[in-house]
Amino acid sequence: MGKRYETDVRVRFSDLDALGHVNNARVLTLLEEARVDWLWADAVQNGLEGLVNAIVVARQEIDYLRPILFGNPVQVDIGVTRIGGASFTVDYELHTEGELAVRAVSVLVPINLEVGRPRRLTDVERAYLAQFVAG
Amino acid sequence: MGKRYETDVRVRFSDLDALGHVNNARVLTLLEEARVDWLWADAVQNGLEGLVNAIVVARQEIDYLRPILFGNPVQVDIGVTRIGGASFTVDYELHTEGELAVRAVSVLVPINLEVGRPRRLTDVERAYLAQFVAG
Amino acid sequence: MGKRYETDVRVRFSDLDALGHVNNARVLTLLEEARVDWLWADAVQNGLEGLVNAIVVARQEIDYLRPILFGNPVQVDIGVTRIGGASFTVDYELHTEGELAVRAVSVLVPINLEVGRPRRLTDVERAYLAQFVAG
Amino acid sequence: MGKRYETDVRVRFSDLDALGHVNNARVLTLLEEARVDWLWADAVQNGLEGLVNAIVVARQEIDYLRPILFGNPVQVDIGVTRIGGASFTVDYELHTEGELAVRAVSVLVPINLEVGRPRRLTDVERAYLAQFVAG
Numbered sequence: 147m148g149k150r151y152e153t154d155v156r157v158r159f160s161d162l163d164a165l166g167h168v169n170n171a172r173v174l175t176l177l178e179e180a181r182v183d184w185l186w187a188d189a190v191q192n193g194l195e196g197l198v199n200a201i202v203v204a205r206q207e208i209d210y211l212r213p214i215l216f217g218n219p220v221q222v223d224i225g226v227t228r229i230g231g232a233s234f235t236v237d238y239e240l241h242t243e244g245e246l247a248v249r250a251v252s253v254l255v256p257i258n259l260e261v262g263r264p265r266r267l268t269d270v271e272r273a274y275l276a277q278f279v280a281g
Numbered sequence: 282m283g284k285r286y287e288t289d290v291r292v293r294f295s296d297l298d299a300l301g302h303v304n305n306a307r308v309l310t311l312l313e314e315a316r317v318d319w320l321w322a323d324a325v326q327n328g329l330e331g332l333v334n335a336i337v338v339a340r341q342e343i344d345y346l347r348p349i350l351f352g353n354p355v356q357v358d359i360g361v362t363r364i365g366g367a368s369f370t371v372d373y374e375l376h377t378e379g380e381l382a383v384r385a386v387s388v389l390v391p392i393n394l395e396v397g398r399p400r401r402l403t404d405v406e407r408a409y410l411a412q413f414v415a416g
Numbered sequence: 417m418g419k420r421y422e423t424d425v426r427v428r429f430s431d432l433d434a435l436g437h438v439n440n441a442r443v444l445t446l447l448e449e450a451r452v453d454w455l456w457a458d459a460v461q462n463g464l465e466g467l468v469n470a471i472v473v474a475r476q477e478i479d480y481l482r483p484i485l486f487g488n489p490v491q492v493d494i495g496v497t498r499i500g501g502a503s504f505t506v507d508y509e510l511h512t513e514g515e516l517a518v519r520a521v522s523v524l525v526p527i528n529l530e531v532g533r534p535r536r537l538t539d540v541e542r543a544y545l546a547q548f549v550a551g
Numbered sequence: 552m553g554k555r556y557e558t559d560v561r562v563r564f565s566d567l568d569a570l571g572h573v574n575n576a577r578v579l580t581l582l583e584e585a586r587v588d589w590l591w592a593d594a595v596q597n598g599l600e601g602l603v604n605a606i607v608v609a610r611q612e613i614d615y616l617r618p619i620l621f622g623n624p625v626q627v628d629i630g631v632t633r634i635g636g637a638s639f640t641v642d643y644e645l646h647t648e649g650e651l652a653v654r655a656v657s658v659l660v661p662i663n664l665e666v667g668r669p670r671r672l673t674d675v676e677r678a679y680l681a682q683f684v685a686g
Contacts, residue, residue: 293580293587294587
């Protein structure tokens with residue numbers, strides 16, 4: 147049974163655009179905050195500094211289901227949908243005021259910072275990520 | 282034969298994140314700038330104020346093919362891939378230093394601002410958008 | 417004796433620029449978050465919706481004393497240093513990891529949204545703000 | 552007679568906040584763009600890479616004289632008001648639609664990146680900056 151990482155993300159006044167709701171690009175920043183929180187607060191405590199120091203985003207898909215307004219924090223939960231040799235895929239659900247507002251997917255690629263190139267996932271990383279795979 | 286709207290977008294120093302390249306969320310801002318430029322500079326001159334005043338993004342897909350660094354402006358070109366009753370889909374290609382760096386798609390929904398709800402595309406809007414459909 | 421409003425503000429990964437610390441412009445966003453939190457969480461509960469709905473910034477001064485890195489939330493405390501007829505001045509101190517990192521001042525002007533022009537502070541607003549004046 | 556560096560900066564839709572004008576923090580980003588453009592396009596061509604690679608902002612003052620709306624680019628001009636041993640001060644004027652909208656000042660400190668500490672201005676840098684001092 148896959149668990150999901152859950153965290154609150156605070157919406158800033160400056161996340162709103164002139165239409166009065168969180169800008170479409172800024173929604174990715176909210177998801178990034180949740181992902182960084184996951185990898186810093188949780189993965190690092192499990193000895194996975196490598197996942198934090200250098201990950202790049204290879205692909206994203208976002209469905210905007212309802213507008214996000216200023217006010218209470220939003221809730222984001224994250225799971226893992228695929229673990230490849232040199233990349234993995236996470237999915238997100240973002241709720242605001244109890245309603246699902248965003249569904250998204252990111253393909254993430256760990257980087258070897260010394261050579262500036264993608265690297266393979268280690269066994270420890272794969273085991274950590276595997277906990278978050280639904281099944 | 283579909284034409285594509287082409288425009289340059291300047292990368293700001295503040296678009297970079299701590300990894301030294303344009304942040305993944307900020308890439309959507311560069312695409313938004315190109316789209317807004319298209320709709321303001323071109324569509325409005327063709328009498329389509331309605332497309333500018335209120336459009337929301339329903340879905341996006343982005344493939345990040347190579348990092349975007351600070352320096353020269355990037356080139357973005359935009360076409361239309363689908364014209365529906367109450368939405369349309371555009372695709373983007375972003376080049377930096379002569380190389381394709383991003384490929385993306387947005388599903389856009391025009392809004393009736395008075396009632397705050399999606400509305401149907403008008404015939405004039407459909408005809409305008411049709412010029413940008415490849416074929 | 418003036419009290420100060422104290423709140424934590426979370427630093428986002430995307431607040432960092434290519435130098436690896438919070439960008440100078442983004443520091444104003446952290447202060448804005450604290451100010452908005454003050455006016456929403458505290459002033460509104462005291463019946464001062466007018467202060468929240470429309471305030472514009474007329475002037476700011478910021479001293480950047482040390483860099484703000486990614487990690488723990490920063491602490492911001494806010495006081496009032498001047499209450500004028502149609503504006504007031506607040507000062508901020510931002511601490512990170514126990515050290516003072518930013519000292520700043522903002523001159524704020526309440527706006528009458530219906531006519532889009534500055535308005536005078538009401539007696540209730542002046543009484544609320546007076547609690548935060550050191551003396 | 553001091554010259555001033557003049558450049559246009561494009562306002563992005565995403566620079567607007569929910570009040571429909573450029574956010575107060577984002578105004579600093581517009582000034583940063585002008586400053587970076589000055590140092591990259593002009594100073595570097597005069598052999599002053601050091602000024603570009605690492606400068607931090609020690610203090611800023613900003614007067615917001617009128618709102619900046621979305622539309623045409625703004626014009627920013629920059630001069631130098633003080634050249635110290637290990638810092639210098641620049642002033643900015645930002646015009647929108649022919650009207651002065653922002654007046655600001657930044658104290659800038661060059662950094663020795665290898666040791667991560669402020670360094671003294673070189674003679675070549677001082678001579679370059681001196682051209683921009685009014686007198």
